[in-house]
Amino acid sequence: MEPFLAGKTAVVTGGTRGIGRAVVEALLGSGAQVAFCGRTPEAVERAAGELSGLGPVLGQAADVSKWDQVETLFAAVAERFGGLDILVNNAGIGIFRGVREMEPEEWRRVIDLNLTGVYYCCHLALPLLERRGGGYIVQISSLAGTNAFTGGAAYNASKFGLNGFSEAIMQDLRYDNVRVSYIMPGSVNTGFSPGGERADWKIAPEDVAQVVLDLLRMPARTLVSRVEMRPSKPKK
Numbered sequence: 552m553e554p555f556l557a558g559k560t561a562v563v564t565g566g567t568r569g570i571g572r573a574v575v576e577a578l579l580g581s582g583a584q585v586a587f588c589g590r591t592p593e594a595v596e597r598a599a600g601e602l603s604g605l606g607p608v609l610g611q612a613a614d615v616s617k618w619d620q621v622e623t624l625f626a627a628v629a630e631r632f633g634g635l636d637i638l639v640n641n642a643g644i645g646i647f648r649g650v651r652e653m654e655p656e657e658w659r660r661v662i663d664l665n666l667t668g669v670y671y672c673c674h675l676a677l678p679l680l681e682r683r684g685g686g687y688i689v690q691i692s693s694l695a696g697t698n699a700f701t702g703g704a705a706y707n708a709s710k711f712g713l714n715g716f717s718e719a720i721m722q723d724l725r726y727d728n729v730r731v732s733y734i735m736p737g738s739v740n741t742g743f744s745p746g747g748e749r750a751d752w753k754i755a756p757e758d759v760a761q762v763v764l765d766l767l768r769m770p771a772r773t774l775v776s777r778v779e780m781r782p783s784k785p786k787k
């Protein structure tokens with residue numbers, strides 16, 4: 552891979568596996584230094600060990616739905632790298648239940664991570680992006696952010712909300728040299744949905760990572776603000 556991100560620093564939330572892991576690998580392969588998080592220290596340490604051969608990497612256990620843990624994550628990034636150029640808000644969960652069955656605690660888990668956690672990360676990343684004169688925020692949203700489905704009340708609400716949040720902050724930040732994009736994949740071949748099948752017809756996590764790199768390659772004058780991705784041939 553071409554090292555077009557040499558000298559750049561990136562943070563990826565939820566980088567231990569799935570889409571986030573593929574994004575961390577793609578950024579390292581493009582020459583960036585990368586910090587990532589996941590909730591459990593064991594999974595983070597294991598992933599950091601596996602990734603260390605690809606480039607400078609910092610694994611930090613942090614639950615993105617918890618403000619104090621996100622503060623600690625960005626403090627560690629500031630200490631290790633001094634600033635930030637790229638934030639990829641990827642960590643997310645899905646709990647798929649009808650509104651009648653969904654418990655308040657389940658609702659909060661989805662919204663606190665998929666929506667409020669993204670706000671926490673953007674808020675704390677901005678001073679670090681400003682140290683570098685600007686940068687890029689990429690949100691991993693979902694086609695569930697425009698297409699509602701039964702059982703999707705919390706997940707749809709979180710991703711519709713994330714799209715609105717992203718469009719608003721895109722307008723807040725564009726004159727501060729911070730570009731904001733959101734990517735909306737359809738089914739991706741990860742272990743995201745409990746009981747969901749792994750299948751080759753789905754989008755590969757590496758394909759989402761490729762889109763992240765494509766966005767970062769775009770000349771600074773241009774902003775691809777929203778990307779839809781879907782399997783070419785979904786199962787009938």
Ligand SMILES: NC(=O)c1ccc[n+]([C@@H]2O[C@H](COP(=O)([O-])OP(=O)(O)OC[C@H]3O[C@@H](n4cnc5c(N)ncnc54)[C@H](OP(=O)(O)O)[C@@H]3O)[C@@H](O)[C@H]2O)c1
Nearest residue numbers: 565567568569570589590614615642643693738739741743
């Ligand atoms: N897979 C799909 O079909 C699909 C489609 C469209 C959009 N997306 C979106 O893509 C993103 C990634 O999905 P994925 O399929 O890669 O999921 P995944 O395979 O389940 O991976 C999720 C990652 O996020 C981390 N994570 C989960 N909860 C976290 C928390 N509270 N704080 C910090 N990290 C946390 C996980 O690590 P730990 O469990 O160790 O914390 C893991 O590294 C999500 O935002 C999802 O909504 C997925």
